[in-house]
Amino acid sequence: MKAIKTALLVSAFLMTGGFAPDWSITVAETDAGHLIGNPDAETRVAEYVSYTCSHCAQFARDGDPALKILYVHTGKVSVEVRHMLRDPIDLTAAMLTHCGDPQKFPLNHAAIMLSQDKWMQVARQATPEQMRRWSDPDRAAARRAIAGDLDFYQLMEGRGYRITDLDRCLADTAKESELVQASRADTVRLQLQGTPSFTINDRLLEGVHGWPPLKKALDTHLTTKAGDSP
Numbered sequence: 459m460k461a462i463k464t465a466l467l468v469s470a471f472l473m474t475g476g477f478a479p480d481w482s483i484t485v486a487e488t489d490a491g492h493l494i495g496n497p498d499a500e501t502r503v504a505e506y507v508s509y510t511c512s513h514c515a516q517f518a519r520d521g522d523p524a525l526k527i528l529y530v531h532t533g534k535v536s537v538e539v540r541h542m543l544r545d546p547i548d549l550t551a552a553m554l555t556h557c558g559d560p561q562k563f564p565l566n567h568a569a570i571m572l573s574q575d576k577w578m579q580v581a582r583q584a585t586p587e588q589m590r591r592w593s594d595p596d597r598a599a600a601r602r603a604i605a606g607d608l609d610f611y612q613l614m615e616g617r618g619y620r621i622t623d624l625d626r627c628l629a630d631t632a633k634e635s636e637l638v639q640a641s642r643a644d645t646v647r648l649q650l651q652g653t654p655s656f657t658i659n660d661r662l663l664e665g666v667h668g669w670p671p672l673k674k675a676l677d678t679h680l681t682t683k684a685g686d687s688p
Contacts, residue, residue, distance in 0.1 A: 481533040482526040485561050488538055490640030492556075492563040494526070495536030501679065503529075503672075504538040504657045506644060509551035509570055510578065511544075511653040513667060518571035521669035529676065539567060542653050543641040546592055547581060547608070550601040550628065552637050554610055557619065557627035569613055577608040598629040 481496045491504075503525070507514040522537075529535035541552045555566040570577075584592070584607070591603035602625060605611050614624055627633070644650060648662045656663045656672050663675050 479533065480531045481536070482531040485563055487560045488540075490636050491538050491540035492560060492567075493536055493538045494564060495530040496533040497536065499534055499536040501535045501676075501683070502538060502659055503535060503676065504540055504660070506540050506542045506648075506650055506653060506655040506657075507571075508542045508544050508653040509548050509574065510581075511542075512574070512578075514654045515571045515574040517654050517669055518568060521672065522568070524669060524673070528673075534680075535676070539563075540644060541637055541641055542645065542650060542655070543638060544653075546597075546600060547604055549634065549637065550604045550610065553601065553627055553630065553633055554605065554614055554624060556633060556637075557614070557624060562617070566614070566617060569617060570610070573613060577610070580608055597634065598625075598631075601628040 481499075482494065484495060484497075486493045486497060493502075505517070505521075507517070525535075525537055530537055541548070543549050543552065551570050555563055555570060557566070588603070588607055592600050592607075594600040594603065605624065605628060611621060611624060615621070648655070648657065650662075652667060654667055656666050656675075658676065658679050663672065666672050666675055
């Protein structure tokens with residue numbers, strides 16, 4: 459009898475929506491980025507990041523997880539990740555994070571950001587020969603050289619990719635153009651001065667370049683919005 463009552467309670471709980479959906483696992487491609495969370499959320503945070511930016515890696519460690527846990531999973535806030543491309547390494551990393559199913563992007567992004575200390579050390583010590591290969595006029599060949607020298611291939615193989623799939627993504631000239639043009643347009647439109655930068659509902663947060671000030675701005679926005687509700 460006790461088991462039957464328990465089953466009925468669980469069934470009622472589920473039927474009444476006791477388990478709300480976790481929006482933090484919902485991912486969709488945008489024009490040149492990825493949207494994580496409820497696509498109909500009334501509050502959208504956009505982060506503009508560079509893979510070669512140490513402050514962006516720090517935000518990936520402490521900001522991205524907190525955003526998802528505290529805000530995105532509820533469905534009230536969504537987060538879009540967009541790219542500010544500063545150099546060929548940035549572009550190579552961005553093209554690899556976009557490789558394959560959009561659902562893979564968040565962990566691709568985290569894998570490259572969270573290993574930045576390791577591969578940036580190699581980049582800083584690049585030999586003249588490496589720099590020559592990274593500047594190959596054949597841009598796909600240059601990206602393959604970067605991916606090999608910085609161990610991006612090994613990193614992405616650990617994410618379940620094959621080298622042939624990664625090479626196909628690195629040779630995707632349409633994706634290259636899309637990312638480069640969007641980065642330039644975002645920089646001009648928003649007058650972005652550094653990374654990471656953030657917007658809330660397309661309004662640039664001046665002077666906000668990390669998690670604590672972003673959290674403060676987001677909380678203020680949500681509190682004000684709640685106060686304006688009828």
